[in-house]
Amino acid sequence: NVVVLGSINADIILKLARLPKPGETMKLQGFETAGGGKGANQAIAAARSSSEVHFVGRVGADAYGKMMCELLQKDGINIEHIKTDANNPTGQAYILLQDSGENSILVNSGANVFIQEEDVKDARYLIEKADVIVAQFEVPINRIIEAFKMARAAGVSTILNPAPATKVPDKLLELTDLITPNEVEAEMLTDIHVDNPISQRNAARMLQAKGVKNVILTLGSEGAYYLTENNQEQAVPAFKVKAIDTTGAGDTFIGCLAAKLNPNFDNISQAVHYANKASSLTVQKIGAIPSIPTEKEVTRR
Ligand code: ADP
Helix, strand or coil: CEEEECCCEEEEEEEECCCCCCCCCCCCCEEEEEEECHHHHHHHHHHHCCCCEEEEEEEECCHHHHHHHHHHHHCCCEEEEEEEECCCCCEEEEEEEECCCCEEEEEECHHHHHCCHHHHHHCHHHHHCCCEEEEECCCCHHHHHHHHHHHHHCCCEEEEECCCCCCCCHHHHCCCCEECCEHHHHHHHHCCCCCCHHHHHHHHHHHHHCCCCEEEEECHHHCEEEECCCCCEEEECCCCCCCCCCCCHHHHHHHHHHHHCCCCCCCHHHHHHHHHHHHHHHCCCCCCHHHCCCHHHHHCC
16 A cells, blocks of 8 residues: 655636736636645555555645545545644645646645645554655755655655656655656756756666665656666657647656566566556546546556
8 A cells, every 4th residue: 555645735727818918807718626746646546557556745724625524535535644734725736837838837735735744643653554655846855855765664665756846855755665756856966968868867776875775757748767776778669649748648657667566576577667657647647636547547558
């Protein structure tokens, strides 16, 4: 089973002809609310690929929080360790979607950044009996360090999705069994511009030198590359599909990996191939959560 320590957002999608000018009042062309947050997306991806998933996080005492808990439960995710924060709202992402197709996004992190040390301590028994714990950077880094320490001490594998891109303290990298940066995040972590096989290997090696055991780089329409602890490496090309909306591709990849990797990572090749197939399905549909496939859809040919 998988524990996700992560973010929960309501995505508020505002459809506009164009961005308003300073001082201008404009009418919206459309308005939609959808579930989001990297943690929630990854948890749903893992659950749809048949994992038992437990979520550790925070929402506000508001309608969005209720909506998100219901959404997670609908996919069978255990929400016992999602706390309701009395003082902060559920995380919100305002997605300004213009006619041109361009996106501008405003995020109010809300309750996600108020996850407390006590929340992680309360989930200790869950973390210690998990196969793997997954975290991303929309929650406080110190909480991830605390949770990964517990996991490491109990022999539970740790997966760090270092998104959104930010610098990472070495002490977190040393607690990470598998890191999964995209190209932008890999460059942020290594100062290596990742755009060919040599730079992929060099970036992965540098991450290993900083203490990470295994590295998987996600490369968008190029697929993925991995380098393991015992120096196995492989470039896995992406499926040739017509991408309509890549929102949620990375999250599908990580959630599916977490669901399919054996605790000792001895099936990394199969797990990467599965995640690559799953995320190629996500990019062919609009939105994040609605486009995350089930295991049945991934394995159907
Ligand atoms: P992120 O969304 O985090 O930036 P990527 O863009 O690297 O992550 O995408 C994650 C994975 O989704 C890729 O490794 C690949 O398997 C799949 N993917 C992304 N874009 C495409 C695409 N255009 N065609 C097929 N697969 C894709």
